[in-house]
Amino acid sequence: GAGVSQSPSNKVTEKGKDVELRCDPISGHTALYWYRQSLGQGLEFLIYFQGNSAPDKSGLPSDRFSAERTGGSVSTLTIQRTQQEDSAVYLCASSWATGHNEQFFGPGTRLTVL
Amino acid sequence: AQTVTQSQPEMSVQEAETVTLSCTYDTSESDYYLFWYKQPPSRQMILVIRQEAYKQQNATENRFSVNFQKAAKSFSLKISDSQLGDAAMYFCASGGSRLTFGEGTQLTVNP
Structure with a gap:
């Protein structure tokens, strides 16, 4: 079946603009995660959603970052008033449930803020 | 809080030889899992192997195996019979719902 898809693949924006990044998880997966990977570094947890529970937002770096998950499926990560330090690769993952299941x-x- | 440390930014190995990638971690959780992920230039993160912390037996997946030393909080990855397709960035991670990743080891496989 189809894997996790993200769009756009690349996004270039100007400092101060808002951007929306989209994630389509694997069908049936109830958990969805967002991570950020800065150049040459590991992944940094941002937020995760599990079913209808309140999301764990503890990794969001500032109030300019927000995410929502509509209908328990597609998720959108929004960055307002982008800054150059927001430039990174934003990775989405999904799994059957939270806990210790494999994240796909x-x-x-790839977001570039000029 | 959890931390994961990979002390080898780069490693190289000859094709068909064996290489070991190091990882240490620190966690306050009593129940956790450990993972090795591979990230080729395509950026796609691929799970290589997973270890349940409550299991003493080391996980094995074909040419990939781990040496899990719980008391030492060490979780190294051994790749046997290295192949050109193994060349990638390898990340060690620990946790459950939210994974904490190390900074990665870039593995080069020389023909």
Whole structure:
């Protein structure tokens, strides 16, 4: 079946603009995660959703970052008033449930803020 | 809080030889899992192997195996009979719902 998909693949924006990044998880997966990977570094947890429970937002770096998951499926990560330090690859993953299930990753969105 | 440390930014191995990638972690959780993920230039993160912390037996997946030392909080990955397709960035991760990743080891496989 189809894996996790993310769009756009690449996004270039100007400082101060808002951007939306989209994630389509694997069908049936109830858990969805967002990570950020800065150049040459590991992945940094941002947020995760599990079913209808309140999301764990503890990794969001500032109030300019927000995410929602509509209908328990597609998720959108929004960055308002982008800054140059927001430039990174944003990776989405999904799993059958939270806990210790394998997370399946999408190909990521490379965000460049000029 | 959890931390994961990979002390080898780069490693190289000859094709068909064996290489070991190091990882240490620190966690306050009593129940956790450990993972090795591979990230080729395509950016796609691929799970290589997973270890349940409550299991003493080391996980094995074909040419990939781990040496899990719980007391030492060490979780190394051994790749046997290295192949050109193994060349990638390898990340060690620990946790459950939210994974904490190390900074990665870039593995080069020389023909």
